[in-house]
Amino acid sequence: MVMNFVLVFGFILIIFGLIGIFRPIIFESYIIFREKIRKKLFPKLYDVASNIGTTFSETKGSKINTLLFRFFGLMLLVVGIAILIIFFIR
Secondary structure, eight states, rough: HHHHHHHHHHHHHHHHHHHHHHHHHHHHHHHHHHHHHHHHHHHHHHHHHHHHHHOGGGGGHHHHHHHHHHHHHHHHHHHHHHHHHHHHOO
16 A cells, blocks of 8 residues: 555656656747747737837746756656655565
8 A cells, every 4th residue: 555655656756857847848938939929910019018028038037947947847856766766676
């Protein structure tokens, strides 16, 4: 019973680790795609909006956020793999 929980917990950590690593990449590409669509559909409105401020992908906070997501995702991935290795060695 406990071993099944450890196995499932290890796989869950690996899945969350992969999500944490690849989430910033997916999110940034979504923002770039959204900006291209807006520029094509509403060129005049896009010019006015681009003069007001920067997009989310250009801010310093988003870079720090991306690094944190990747770091914690990598940590979860390593812990999950370590749990599975220990599980299969026993």
